[in-house]
Every structure is written in structure tokens, then in C-alpha cells.
Amino acid sequence: MSSLTEIRDETPPPLTDAAVRAAAPRRNRWPARLDVLQSLSGLFLALFLIAHMGFVSTILISHEAFYAVARFFEAAWLLGKPYPALVSGVVAVVLAVFVLHAWLALRKFPGNLRAYRAFAEHRERLHHGDTSLWWLQLWTGFALFFLTTVHLYGMLTQPALIGPFESADRVWTGNLWPLYLALLFAAEIHGGIGLYRLAVKWGDLAASRARLRRARQAFSAFFIALGLVTLAAYIDLGRAHADRAGERYTPPATTEAR
Amino acid sequence: MEIIHTDVLVIGGGLAGLRAALAARQRGHEVVVLSLVPAKRSHSAAAQGGMQASLGNSAKGAGDDEDVHFADTVRGSDWGADQEVARMFVHVAPKAVRELAAWGVPWNRVRSGPNDAIIDGRKVSIDEPAAAHGLITARDFGGTRKWRTCYVSDGTGHAMLYVVGDRAVAEGIAVHERMEAVSLIHDGARCHGAIVRRLTDGRLFAYVARATCIATGGFGRIYKVSTNAVINEGIGAAIALDTGVVPLANMEAVQFHPTAIFPAGILVTEGCRGDGGLLRDAAAHRFMPDYEPEKKELASRDVVARRMEAHIRAGHGATSRWGEHLWLDITLLGERHIAGRLREVKEICQHFLGIDPARQWIPVRPAQHYSMGGIRTDALGRAYGLDGLFACGEAACWDLHGFNRLGGNSVAETVVAGMIVGEAIADFCASERGELTVSTALIRAAHDRAAAEFAGLAAGLGAESAAPLLARMQSIMTERVGIVRHGDALQSAVDELQQLILRSRRLGLRSSRPGANPELTAAWRLQKMLKLAQCVAAGALQRTESRGAHYREDYPRRDDAGWLKRTLARWPAADATQPEIGYEALDVRRMELPPGWRGYGARDAIEHPDTAPRQAEIERLRAELAGAGRDALQDALLPFRHRLPPQLRGANARLGDPA
Amino acid sequence: MIRLFRKAPDSGRPRRLTASVLRHNPADPASAPHWQDFVVEEAEGMTLFIALNEIRATQDPSLQFDFVCRAGICGSCAMLIDGRPGLACRTLTRDLGERFTLAPLPFFELIGDLSVNTGKWLRGTAERLRTWVHAAGRPDLDALEERMAPELAEAIYELDRCIECGCCVAGCGTAQMRPDFIGAIGLNKIARFRLDPRDTRSDEDFYELIGDDDGVFGCMSLLGCHDVCPKQLPLQTQIAFLRRRMAALGF
Numbered sequence A: 001m002s003s004l005t006e007i008r009d010e011t012p013p014p015l016t017d018a019a020v021r022a023a024a025p026r027r028n029r030w031p032a033r034l035d036v037l038q039s040l041s042g043l044f045l046a047l048f049l050i051a052h053m054g055f056v057s058t059i060l061i062s063h064e065a066f067y068a069v070a071r072f073f074e075a076a077w078l079l080g081k082p083y084p085a086l087v088s089g090v091v092a093v094v095l096a097v098f099v100l101h102a103w104l105a106l107r108k109f110p111g112n113l114r115a116y117r118a119f120a121e122h123r124e125r126l127h128h129g130d131t132s133l134w135w136l137q138l139w140t141g142f143a144l145f146f147l148t149t150v151h152l153y154g155m156l157t158q159p160a161l162i163g164p165f166e167s168a169d170r171v172w173t174g175n176l177w178p179l180y181l182a183l184l185f186a187a188e189i190h191g192g193i194g195l196y197r198l199a200v201k202w203g204d205l206a207a208s209r210a211r212l213r214r215a216r217q218a219f220s221a222f223f224i225a226l227g228l229v230t231l232a233a234y235i236d237l238g239r240a241h242a243d244r245a246g247e248r249y250t251p252p253a254t255t256e257a258r
Numbered sequence B: 001m002e003i004i005h006t007d008v009l010v011i012g013g014g015l016a017g018l019r020a021a022l023a024a025r026q027r028g029h030e031v032v033v034l035s036l037v038p039a040k041r042s043h044s045a046a047a048q049g050g051m052q053a054s055l056g057n058s059a060k061g062a063g064d065d066e067d068v069h070f071a072d073t074v075r076g077s078d079w080g081a082d083q084e085v086a087r088m089f090v091h092v093a094p095k096a097v098r099e100l101a102a103w104g105v106p107w108n109r110v111r112s113g114p115n116d117a118i119i120d121g122r123k124v125s126i127d128e129p130a131a132a133h134g135l136i137t138a139r140d141f142g143g144t145r146k147w148r149t150c151y152v153s154d155g156t157g158h159a160m161l162y163v164v165g166d167r168a169v170a171e172g173i174a175v176h177e178r179m180e181a182v183s184l185i186h187d188g189a190r191c192h193g194a195i196v197r198r199l200t201d202g203r204l205f206a207y208v209a210r211a212t213c214i215a216t217g218g219f220g221r222i223y224k225v226s227t228n229a230v231i232n233e234g235i236g237a238a239i240a241l242d243t244g245v246v247p248l249a250n251m252e253a254v255q256f257h258p259t260a261i262f263p264a265g266i267l268v269t270e271g272c273r274g275d276g277g278l279l280r281d282a283a284a285h286r287f288m289p290d291y292e293p294e295k296k297e298l299a300s301r302d303v304v305a306r307r308m309e310a311h312i313r314a315g316h317g318a319t320s321r322w323g324e325h326l327w328l329d330i331t332l333l334g335e336r337h338i339a340g341r342l343r344e345v346k347e348i349c350q351h352f353l354g355i356d357p358a359r360q361w362i363p364v365r366p367a368q369h370y371s372m373g374g375i376r377t378d379a380l381g382r383a384y385g386l387d388g389l390f391a392c393g394e395a396a397c398w399d400l401h402g403f404n405r406l407g408g409n410s411v412a413e414t415v416v417a418g419m420i421v422g423e424a425i426a427d428f429c430a431s432e433r434g435e436l437t438v439s440t441a442l443i444r445a446a447h448d449r450a451a452a453e454f455a456g457l458a459a460g461l462g463a464e465s466a467a468p469l470l471a472r473m474q475s476i477m478t479e480r481v482g483i484v485r486h487g488d489a490l491q492s493a494v495d496e497l498q499q500l501i502l503r504s505r506r507l508g509l510r511s512s513r514p515g516a517n518p519e520l521t522a523a524w525r526l527q528k529m530l531k532l533a534q535c536v537a538a539g540a541l542q543r544t545e546s547r548g549a550h551y552r553e554d555y556p557r558r559d560d561a562g563w564l565k566r567t568l569a570r571w572p573a574a575d576a577t578q579p580e581i582g583y584e585a586l587d588v589r590r591m592e593l594p595p596g597w598r599g600y601g602a603r604d605a606i607e608h609p610d611t612a613p614r615q616a617e618i619e620r621l622r623a624e625l626a627g628a629g630r631d632a633l634q635d636a637l638l639p640f641r642h643r644l645p646p647q648l649r650g651a652n653a654r655l656g657d658p659a
Numbered sequence C: 001m002i003r004l005f006r007k008a009p010d011s012g013r014p015r016r017l018t019a020s021v022l023r024h025n026p027a028d029p030a031s032a033p034h035w036q037d038f039v040v041e042e043a044e045g046m047t048l049f050i051a052l053n054e055i056r057a058t059q060d061p062s063l064q065f066d067f068v069c070r071a072g073i074c075g076s077c078a079m080l081i082d083g084r085p086g087l088a089c090r091t092l093t094r095d096l097g098e099r100f101t102l103a104p105l106p107f108f109e110l111i112g113d114l115s116v117n118t119g120k121w122l123r124g125t126a127e128r129l130r131t132w133v134h135a136a137g138r139p140d141l142d143a144l145e146e147r148m149a150p151e152l153a154e155a156i157y158e159l160d161r162c163i164e165c166g167c168c169v170a171g172c173g174t175a176q177m178r179p180d181f182i183g184a185i186g187l188n189k190i191a192r193f194r195l196d197p198r199d200t201r202s203d204e205d206f207y208e209l210i211g212d213d214d215g216v217f218g219c220m221s222l223l224g225c226h227d228v229c230p231k232q233l234p235l236q237t238q239i240a241f242l243r244r245r246m247a248a249l250g251f
């Protein structure tokens, strides 16, 4: 192609406003919906995680407390007898949101090696906090993809096996503690960044960003610390209970018939 | 050779070029705009202060109209302006502001009720009328009797250029960027377009057009210290000069801006003084009232710049290691005002000086700022000498500004001239004379000549290199053809420039590189710039009077009897080292405002013999037509409406008009 | 009275600066991108504009870079300074180390060395986003202008201050991955026209321009744009605002 035609090609046709408006097909609204869904699913998961850490860490209060929480979800108090399948149901819902979220987030992943490299180089050059955070979110998200799947599969298939001994045995004797350790870090870091991102994505916050960043760090730090102590409690209990692994927990003064 | 055909070729993508292009495009002609840089990076974007138009909305502008604007402009020009052009201009300026407003320029607006301002160093409160709330407001600028300068904070030129640039996109006008016009295709009578060099790879193209318009801006870079962008090298004017038939007018009329930061030369807007900033000397003394008790810091630019230089010469300058300067004090405006209305000034001080103007004084000294001279055109922008060649904006000498341009009148000129000249271009294209009749032999000859010029330079084995010659030229211009001029210094400048021109014909390049070659580009431009510099110096040497920005120590009086005329410089032959200087008289008998005192500065002009009779005639006409209405009087004094395109002839509505 | 040095020079001698410049001439088939060091002696108040021009005048006349206004207002001279996009003309060398790197802006087409073709991309963006006031008919030039609240005019100018330097796009990770992403500059422009009452376009019309993953929904809020913008435009606020408006149309 000669440079003459190149130059000619730069000459755009006159754009009359009405013509363009009439000619353009209406764009569909799915990108808007998907963007909102991505954020809502992330928000749901993050809120769930906060609550979930609350439940799981009741082990730090007492075995009974954790036991009570676990049974609570089986809804014996409501339905007269426990239905572990209800837990499976909850798990299934979380799983669905999780899958949805992962699928939506995947769209943001670098689509090919060129894109991946371009981002990696960009991040290294720029030394920019929020850009690096996204990278971290990408990798923790990627890790969560596997870790959470394993965890949720366990919860989905054995909903009844949640309790002080049962959980502790799974953590220690079942050798799941390394997975939980990784999951803990990945989830709390990813969730913390995710919540921060929700704020800057939707909010009018340019001025309060520094405060927001500190809040994010505090969030991750608090939940990682709580998680570590909780996990330590499970490990401790698991080791003590190792020789009796498999034994179900029964609360000391239970009046409920099982 | 590659040829590109278009109806209209506009060389220059600043405000003037783009606005003219729009006018021609709206009349249905195909337009191509050339620019050295993306259009929105043109130096029009640098205009911070504002644009004059007599809307008269704000309290301090009340009572303003075309007549007041006209008188200010002519006085400011030291009677060098073409008064017909000035009339056309002041009439269209309000329309231009309103058009830009409709297109999206976010002009600052009148806020009704009490508004804080600083006048003459004192805080005052101005009560804006409720009726004007939301209309376009104005600020004070040097040399005007009313507050008339419409503005957008201190990014007026930026906002205007972006709106006009985007309009050009909307109209589908092609802008070919990084393209430099290097010569005009012409046969000595008719212009047929230009030979153009693509700066990214050095290739030459022939743009063949029915009408060609040069709107390439100023040529400040022939001076060492200039507020102009580094691309303001005047190549557009130089290629017109190169034709040998097109004259450059009033090249010696060079304006210096009083307040460029020292030593970088970056401008801080006149708005600083307009808003109440003060000039101080080494002893912190506010010296302007000593010289100009009436207008003080707000006398016209030439006066302030000259007073500053004189004050420095009298030993009152503050010294730093780069030399002497004075101070601009805007601390009294307060942090809020500076952060809001003068933000760019604040940023410039921070980034280039490392100071906070709300607390510290700004070191300033006058620097080259504006070229009143340029390609001589008639009132419709038609260049002298070549049919089909037009010019507008700072590159042209339409002659609105005479020997001194008022602040705010030049961005106004760009759009107003663009509106008028663009129509004239369209008329020309539509006329019989606008038919394209060029022979390919002529195009080829022009192309080959340009190609040979570059090839010759690229192969140049001469011992001279461009950078030191350029630096030398710039020093000569600043030191000897600067604010205060003297015959001896001017003569030595002309002589040495002649030497430099000869030396520039023996350039050698140090690098050769495929694609863009910045060294080759610079070497080629140097030869053109030297010719412009010589036109300035020679014109200044011959003009033995002082008028506006042209100030001769050895001839300090304005001499209307001898010098009420426009300088026309032509370059006689390729191997010449000096322009041929001729003159074109201004006709006092056709002036609406015969020469008189400017209202500031010295009051010692040598009177023109026609002045008194014309004055008497005007008084007679005024008396005779007292009841006949303003338009009738205008037509008797200086008819101008008929020269405007029909859609620009209407009367401008103002707030107080009877309904 | 003026403090032209933030850091006082350590010794009487000026620093010797080493500028590592990423050089490449795409017009030359033999050229491959490589770093080249240039040494210049620092002077008081030296900017990269001064330093680069000195290098070109005294060391390598073939070095390519773009300056126009040299006053930080035209947006021509954006480049990566130590990896960060910024305006070279208003970068004082005293704010840099003795060694620093200069590289062309990524994302844009390379013309040569430090010069990139932002103009071409910006023209495309203007056409794509139709960045002009869409109003019906021609304005009446003889009549009084339409009124506008002074605060609104100022708010529009606040967004109109963008100098199209391209720093925000070069600082955006999304743009590096997706060449069709319109970047903060494009989103800010849409926000500017949306704010302007003279523009008759509705949110539905704007959705047609930015309602996809190359538009506002492609932004991942990396905020590199916001943090590098030399004009300190409120980009985060504007993008979040547009996202809310555009997302609302999905329901």
C-alpha cells in the first residue's frame, strides 16, 4: 500500500449525528448487568466469608459453642430434627455464587500470553499500589479457584461432618490444614482487596482513598490473625484427638436425643 | 511523487487554521489541514488569559460595545491597525464568543451579587446585577477601558482549541499531523498548494488545492527568550516569503510580554495583573505607578515591558545568577483565588520554579511574545501577490494589531479571522478563479526543487553546524532587535545576520538516519528562520520612529508624518541575504479614528498632515448625522458591514437592549 | 528569596546525570530496541526538556522526542520517566536520581525513540466517542448566549482540563492488555459531555459509546490513571460516576 492511500485512509467520512444514531444497532445491556453481578457476587462472597469466620472461630469460645452453631444450620430447632442436607443446600448456593463470580472474573484475566506479558511488564515498571493489588487479586483468585473448590466439595458431600471433633480431625488427621492455611491467606487477601475495589469502583472516594487502603489492610490482617488462631485451635484439638479420630462430638450435657 | 488533491489546503491546525477550515467545510468544500503536531497541541492552547469581545455582561463591562472595543484596539495598535479590519473584527468578536459557547466552551459566567476582586492593589466588592447572572463574564486586561476579556479560568486557549478541534472531527475534516509545508506550489501569480514533508519519515508529498491558507502561527523562536512554543519557528511565513512575490508586513512589530518567568521564558498570564497583581523591584517597591500613574500595571504591554527594561537598566533589578529580573507579586490575591482562577500560574510556579505564588513573589522579565507582522493580506485574508493564497491568525498581517496587539485580541483574531477568511476561501473556490488549472510540470518542478534542497542538505559536507548558528541568531535578535532598539545595534544585527545567512548555506550534518531525522529538519528550518530574522532586523533598522512595540532610543517619537505606513518585505532571490523593503501608506482620510494620543505613554507624536482635516470632517459628519442613527453614521465614517459574510452582519444583542 | 533547589547540592560541583534512554527506530530495519546512556552535567533548574535538548545538540542529533509548549500545557512530551508516565518538560532533574531511565509511552504507536503517535490514537478516540457537543441546529450568533450557572461552567472546565497527554492510558494496566480499551481519557471526556447541558445526548446515547468491556465496564479500577494524571483530574470519581449511571441502564 502506498503512503498516498494511507494518507487518504485517514480522511474520515463526514459523520452526521443523526445518520450515526440511526445506523447503529442498539447495544445490549448485558455488559452492565454482568458488571453489577460481578460486584454483587464478590460482595456476597466477602460478606459470607466474614460471617463464616465468625462461625468457624466459635471453636475458640468452646466446643459447645461451635457445635451449637453447626447444628443451628441443620435447623433442628426449627424443623424438629436436623437436616444436614440444608447445609449442603447452603453450600450449593455459595458454590453457585462462587462459580458465577469466578466465571465473571475470568473475563478480566489476561486473554493471551501477549496480554499477560504486557500487564506483567507494566506492573513491574509502574510500581503502583493499586495496580499491584490487582495482580495479587488475580493470583489469589486463581488460587481460590482450586482451594475453595476442594473445600466446598468436602462441605457439600459431608455436611453432617461439621463439629469440633469432626472438623479438627479433618484439619489434622485428614491433612487438610495446609490447604486451609493457603485458603485462609488467599481468601482474606482477595476478599480484602475485593472490598476495597468495590469502594473505588462504585464510590466517590478519591479523597478518602488513603483511609480506605488502611481499612483494607486492617481487614485482611484481622481476619488472617483470627483465622490463624482458629486454625491453630483446630490443629491443637486435632492432634489431641488424633488417636480417637473419627469419633463424633457429643456435647457434655446434651439433652437432645440424637 | 505523490499528489494529494483537495479543494482547500489549510496549513496550520491552531485556532485560526481550524476555524477557517470549518467555515470552508460547512460550505461543502473538501478540506485538509496540515499540522506539525496533533492539532490540539498547537500553541493556541497556551493562551491562558482570555479573548476580547464586547459582551458587556459584567458590572465592570457595562456600557461596552463595538465602538469602545474598536477605539481600544486602534489606540493599542498605536494607529498602525487597518481600521476597516478592526471594525470587522470588533463586530464579529461577540458572535465568535457566542458560537464557541454554543459549541461547548465553558466560559466563566457572571455570578450575581457581591463578588470579591482586587483592583489597584485593594480588595473591592463588585456587585453583579441579577439580570446578568449566568451570562458570560469578563476580566480586566491591559489596555482596555472596559472589562472585556472573556475567559475560562486560565485555560482559555486550551478550552477554545479543544472545542474547535473536536468540531473539526465532527465535520469530518482530515488533519494530517506531523506534516510540514516546505514550499508553495505557484507560478508567480497563482498558488496551487504546497510541497509537504512528512516529519516521521522525511517523505515529500505534493498537496494540490484550489485554495491554500497559511495559519502557521507566530515566529517567536527567532528570539532567545520567547513565550512561544518550540514549534513557533515561522516556517509558514517563510515559505510565503520564499515565493519572492508575497510580502511579509510589519515584521519589526514584535511584542514582548512583560511577565515571563525568569529565566525559562514561560508566560504567566496578564490575568495576574488584571486580577490585581503588582510589579515590584529589588527594593520591593511598586514602581509602575511612578511611570504610568493612570494605568499603572495595566498599561498596554509594550509600555509595561519597556518600563520594566528601563527600570532594570536604571539599576533596580533583582539579581540572580542568570542575570537581572523583577518581581511579580500576586500574594495579595490569596490562596483561594490563585488555586481557582490562576491555577495554571500556580502549577507553572511549582513545576518550573519550585515556589508557591500565594506566598512568594515570581521572578519575571519581559520576553518575546507575539508577532504582529506576518503574511500581508487584505481584509478578507487574501495574501498579496498570489491568487488563491490566504492567511489568517498570528501568521498573517491582516492588520488588526498594528504595532501593538492588545492582550486577548489575538485568540479573538484567530477565530474571527477564521470565520471571515474561511468564507472568503469558500467564495473563491466557488468562483471561476477558484478552478484548478495547475500543470503537472509545475507541481513536479516544485517537488523536485524541495527534494533537491533536502538532498543537498543531507549530503552537505560543509563545516557549519546548525545548532550554534541558531543560538547565535537568537542572541543577536534578543540583544540587538529586542525591546529597546538603536540604529547602531540594528545595523550590526543586520550585518551579522547576513554573515549567518551565508554560513547557513554551508551546513554539514553529523548524523544520517533513515526515517525522521531531527538534525536535517533543524538545519533546513534554520535557513528559513534566518530570513525571517533578517526581515525583522532590516525593517526595524529602516523604521526611524517609535510606534507601539517598536521602540527606537534614537527616534523615540511616533512619526505619523513620515511613518504612518506598513512595511512590506519581499525576498528578492534565493541567493539574497537581505529583503527588499517597501511601504504601503495608511490612509488617514479613511480613518474613523485619526491618529492621536493613546491615553498612556508619551504624548509627543509628529502629526500627519491629514489628521486635522479628517478630524474636522468626522466632526462635521457626526453633527450632520446626529439624528440618523448609529448605522448611518458608521456607514459615513467607515463602512465595513458589506465586507462581512451575510450571516455575520447582524447587530449584536446585549443585555440592556430595548426588546 | 526563591528556592530553586529543593535539595541543596551536596558539594560545590553539579551532579553528573546519566539518562538511560530506550532507543528504537522502527523506520530502520536494522534497529532493535536498546538502552543508551547519555551523561549530562546538571544545571540549576534543569528540566528534562533542557537535558534532552542538550543531549541532542551536543551528543546525538538523531535522538527523537516531542516537545511543543515546554510549559506543561500541550501534552506532547509524555514519556516513561523511571517507568512512570509523566510530562518531561516539567520534570525537574533535581527530583530524579543520578541515574534515571527514559522510555517512550507504551500502548501508542512508536515513531522513534521517545516519540509516539498519540495524535492518531486521539483522533480515533474522538471519532469513536464523538467528543463534541451534540446540539440541534446552528446557534444564533446575534442573540444573547444561553445562560449557565457559574458553578456548572467551572465544573465542566474541571473535566475539560485534560491535555490529552496519554499518561493515564500508559498508566493503565487494562489498556496494556486490551488495545481497544478507551481508557480514562475517553471516560473523562464522556463525563465532561454528560455534564454539559448544551449536549442533548441522553444516558442511552452514552451507553452506546461506552457500555461494554472496552468502555466503562472494562475499567478494573486500577487507578493508575488517577495517580499519574499530570493535571490531577478527578478520574476515579468520574469513572465511578459513569459506571453507576451506565450500570443503572442494565436494570
Ligand SMILES: Cc1cc2nc3c(=O)[nH]c(=O)nc-3n(C[C@H](O)[C@H](O)[C@H](O)COP(=O)(O)OP(=O)(O)OC[C@H]3O[C@@H](n4cnc5c(N)ncnc54)[C@H](O)[C@@H]3O)c2cc1C
Binding pocket: B011, B012, B013, B014, B015, B016, B017, B034, B035, B036, B037, B039, B042, B043, B044, B045, B046, B047, B048, B049, B050, B051, B052, B156, B157, B179, B180, B181, B182, B215, B216, B217, B218, B227, B228, B229, B231, B232, B234, B235, B236, B267, B369, B370, B392, B393, B394, B395, B407, B408, B409, B410, B411, B412, B414
Ligand atoms: C504563552 C502565550 C499566551 C498567550 N495568551 C493569549 C491570551 O491570553 N489571549 C490572546 O488573545 N492571545 C494570547 N496569546 C496569543 C495567541 O495564543 C496566539 O496568537 C494564537 O493562538 C495563534 O493562533 P494560530 O492559530 O494563529 O497559531 P497556532 O496556534 O500557533 O497554530 C499554528 C499551527 O500551524 C502549524 N504549523 C506551523 N508551521 C507549519 C508548517 N510549516 N506546516 C504545517 N503546519 C505548520 C502548527 O502545527 C500549528 O498547528 C498567547 C500566546 C502565547 C505564546
Ligand code: HEM
Binding pocket: A038, A039, A040, A041, A042, A043, A045, A046, A049, A098, A101, A102, A105, A106, A108, A109, A134, A137, A138, A140, A141, A142, A144, A145, A146, A148, A187, A190, A191, A193, A194, A195, A197, A198, A201, C220
Ligand atoms: C475462583 C475463585 C475466584 C476468582 C478466580 C476470583 C477472581 C477475582 C478477580 C480477578 C477479581 C477482579 C475483578 C475485576 O477487577 O473486575 C475479583 C473481584 C472480587 N472478588 Fe474474587 N475471585 C474468586 C473468589 C472470590 C471469593 C471466594 C471471594 C470472597 C471473599 C471473592 C471476592 C471478590 C470481591 C469482593 C471482588 C470485587 C468485585 C469487583 O471488582 O466487582 N472472590 N475476583
Ligand code: HEM
Binding pocket: A049, A052, A056, A087, A090, A091, A092, A094, A098, A144, A148, A151, A152, A155, A162, A163, A166, A167, A168, A170, A171, A180, A183, A184, A185, A187, A226, A227, A228, A230, A231, A232, A234
Ligand atoms: C457454605 C459453604 C461453606 C461451609 C459450610 C464452610 C464450612 C467450614 C468449616 C466447617 C470449616 C472448619 C474446618 C472444617 O470443618 O473443615 C471451614 C474452614 C474454612 N473455610 Fe469454609 N465453608 C464454606 C465456604 C467457604 C468459602 C467460600 C471459603 C473461602 C473462599 C471458605 C474458607 C475457609 C477457610 C479459609 C477455613 C479455615 C478457617 C481457619 O483458618 O480456621 N469456606 N469452613
Ligand code: SF4
Binding pocket: C161, C162, C163, C164, C165, C166, C167, C168, C169, C184, C185, C188, C225, C228, C229, C230, C231, C232, C233
Ligand atoms: S486524563 Fe490526565 S493523564 Fe489522561 S490524557 Fe488527560 S491530562 Fe493526560
Ligand code: F3S
Binding pocket: C168, C171, C172, C173, C174, C175, C183, C184, C218, C219, C220, C221, C222, C223, C224, C225, C226, C239
Ligand atoms: S488505570 Fe485503567 S483500569 Fe480504570 S481506573 Fe484507570 S482506567
Ligand code: FES
Binding pocket: C066, C067, C068, C069, C070, C071, C072, C073, C074, C075, C076, C077, C078, C087, C088, C089, C090
Ligand atoms: S511540551 Fe507541552 S506538555 Fe511538555
